[in-house]
Amino acid sequence: MNNTQKYDFIAIGSGVAGSTAVIECARHGLKTAIVDNKPYGGTCPLRGSDPKKILLGAAELYDWFSRMKNTGIINGDIRIDWQNLIQYKCSYTNNIPMKVEQSLKKMSIDSLSGNAEFANENTLKIGDKFYTADNILVASGSVPTKLPFNGAEMMSSSDDFLSLKTLPDKIIFVGGGFISMEFAQAAARAGAKSIIVHSGERILLGFDKELVGLLNKAAQESGIDIIVNNRVSKIETDGDTLIAHLSNSEETIRADMIVHGAGRMANVYNMNLETGNVAYDSGGIKVNEYMQNTSNSSVYAAGDVTDSEGPYLATVAAMEGRIAAENIIHGNKRKPQYENIPSVVFTIPTLASVGMQEEDAAKAGIKYNSRFQETSDWFTSYRVGEKYSGYKIITDENNTKILGAHLLGPSSEDVINLFTFAINRGITPEEMKNMVYTYPTASSDIVYML
Numbered sequence: 001m002n003n004t005q006k007y008d009f010i011a012i013g014s015g016v017a018g019s020t021a022v023i024e025c026a027r028h029g030l031k032t033a034i035v036d037n038k039p040y041g042g043t044c045p046l047r048g049s050d051p052k053k054i055l056l057g058a059a060e061l062y063d064w065f066s067r068m069k070n071t072g073i074i075n076g077d078i079r080i081d082w083q084n085l086i087q088y089k090c091s092y093t094n095n096i097p098m099k100v101e102q103s104l105k106k107m108s109i110d111s112l113s114g115n116a117e118f119a120n121e122n123t124l125k126i127g128d129k130f131y132t133a134d135n136i137l138v139a140s141g142s143v144p145t146k147l148p149f150n151g152a153e154m155m156s157s158s159d160d161f162l163s164l165k166t167l168p169d170k171i172i173f174v175g176g177g178f179i180s181m182e183f184a185q186a187a188a189r190a191g192a193k194s195i196i197v198h199s200g201e202r203i204l205l206g207f208d209k210e211l212v213g214l215l216n217k218a219a220q221e222s223g224i225d226i227i228v229n230n231r232v233s234k235i236e237t238d239g240d241t242l243i244a245h246l247s248n249s250e251e252t253i254r255a256d257m258i259v260h261g262a263g264r265m266a267n268v269y270n271m272n273l274e275t276g277n278v279a280y281d282s283g284g285i286k287v288n289e290y291m292q293n294t295s296n297s298s299v300y301a302a303g304d305v306t307d308s309e310g311p312y313l314a315t316v317a318a319m320e321g322r323i324a325a326e327n328i329i330h331g332n333k334r335k336p337q338y339e340n341i342p343s344v345v346f347t348i349p350t351l352a353s354v355g356m357q358e359e360d361a362a363k364a365g366i367k368y369n370s371r372f373q374e375t376s377d378w379f380t381s382y383r384v385g386e387k388y389s390g391y392k393i394i395t396d397e398n399n400t401k402i403l404g405a406h407l408l409g410p411s412s413e414d415v416i417n418l419f420t421f422a423i424n425r426g427i428t429p430e431e432m433k434n435m436v437y438t439y440p441t442a443s444s445d446i447v448y449m450l
């Protein structure tokens with residue numbers, strides 16, 4: 001290991017977790033480097049939330065136009081030009097790696113390229129070079145789960161879908177979670193027959209069942225078929241056509257493409273973790289409450305790759321990255337807090353949620369009030385022709401504490417942040433109700449929800 005380059009801190013992975021941590025360390029004067037085996041930026045801006053939202057932006061516009069036909073909008077047809085839309089997406093994503101690398105350079109952070117593997121507890125091997133650091137952060141993200149059926153390798157990944165040059169006529173999405181529900185929205189509005197096959201009884205488990213019921217109706221009305229209580233159990237080909245076999249049905253479904261939306265898992269298998277004495281299992285890198293590895297105290301981990309209780313969200317990756325860096329700089333003091341993290345499924349309409357579900361409150365033995373209402377006749381929805389919207393607010397039995405807020409409808413992805421703020425700051429339902437909000441806005445509806 002001659003010519004080993006020495007750093008105070010190296011992050012593996014330039015996604016939200018790794019970038020947040022390395023920037024924090026550089027700000028505090030540490031000699032830092034970051035490494036990625038793909039173009040710089042990680043999942044969120046290149047293969048996740050941002051490109052997805054560009055595709056969904058077109059779908060939202062298409063949907064709004066369709067909803068407003070004969071209500072002042074001329075009764076003509078609009079159409080999504082998929083190829084053009086993907087080009088537009090690329091005009092955003094193509095510049096990200098360069099922008100990220102430039103901003104790292106400005107902060108004197110060395111950006112390395114290649115697959116990083118542990119050579120010993122404090123040393124990484126990248127290509128034929130060695131880099132040692134007092135602290136190493138593993139922030140290598142997640143990958144789609146391995147599905148154990150014949151032909152699973154013929155599925156396309158979310159990365160493939162977000163780069164599709166031509167939209168096929170018919171797509172099956174495996175799994176009824178975030179990825180399938182969001183991608184099917186875009187595919188259906190752009191003209192592809194979209195079918196979701198979900199193993200459980202309820203799609204989007206973890207979200208409020210009444211609101212998901214409304215979303216289900218909206219999805220089916222937009223042409224998305226949702227098959228529940230069924231798994232894709234085998235994939236075969238017939239020429240260019242893929243044939244999906246289902247676990248609970250004799251019928252098969254033919255499609256041009258089958259997309260994996262059946263969950264993701266920690267990306268732990270490409271770094272020689274054993275050589276670095278870094279404890280991990282299939283749930284991810286084992287970390288203590290300070291994001292420090294349980295077997296190698298020089299190593300911290302953050303983001304999707306950890307076995308922390310945080311969900312796979314960009315917001316959680318950023319929080320964990322920042323906390324890991326602060327603990328490296330100042331000693332182990334800060335712990336991540338996973339309660340009341342808001343979550344949004346970017347469907348049409350949007351589903352947003354923070355805090356407890358009714359099931360959570362019941363399980364915790366809390367006596368609660370739950371208030372559910374459909375809101376399609378409220379101004380916010382009526383104005384944009386949205387037929388499926390509603391809310392469920394859960395408070396304690398005396399109505400002094402907001403325990404959970406669950407929203408479906410226009411702008412719920414933003415309104416949920418007000419509830420997040422209120423819940424985390426202990427603002428009472430009455431205080432929240434008595435605030436003055438701008439009007440007419442989706443936020444002003446809060447007054448009527450409490």
Ligand SMILES: Cc1cc2nc3c(=O)[nH]c(=O)nc-3n(C[C@H](O)[C@H](O)[C@H](O)COP(=O)(O)OP(=O)(O)OC[C@H]3O[C@@H](n4cnc5c(N)ncnc54)[C@H](O)[C@@H]3O)c2cc1C
Nearest residue numbers: 013015016017036037042043049116141303304312313314
């Ligand atoms: C399609 C999709 C849509 C999503 N939408 C949302 C959303 O709307 N909102 C939200 O909050 N979250 C969303 N997420 C989740 C979010 O993107 C992730 O939780 C977040 O990006 C994880 O960040 P990370 O830094 O942990 O990992 P990543 O951003 O995945 O970064 C890990 C990086 O490490 C690199 N790497 C891996 N191994 C090595 C190695 N050995 N050497 C060098 N480099 C390596 C990888 O190439 C990658 O660039 C979405 C995810 C997907 C897949």
Ligand SMILES: NC(=O)c1ccc[n+]([C@@H]2O[C@H](COP(=O)([O-])OP(=O)(O)OC[C@H]3O[C@@H](n4cnc5c(N)ncnc54)[C@H](O)[C@@H]3O)[C@@H](O)[C@H]2O)c1
Nearest residue numbers: 175176177178179197198199231232261262263264312344
């Ligand atoms: N808006 C967002 O924040 C967003 C968007 C996309 C992804 N993500 C993150 O990425 C993660 C992965 O997303 P995802 O949609 O792949 O997973 P998911 O965990 O949201 O949903 C996967 C679903 O697929 C089902 N399933 C598993 N195997 C199956 C099979 N063989 N046939 C049919 N159904 C099957 C599972 O029961 C599960 O409900 C999410 O957990 C989320 O944290 C977040």
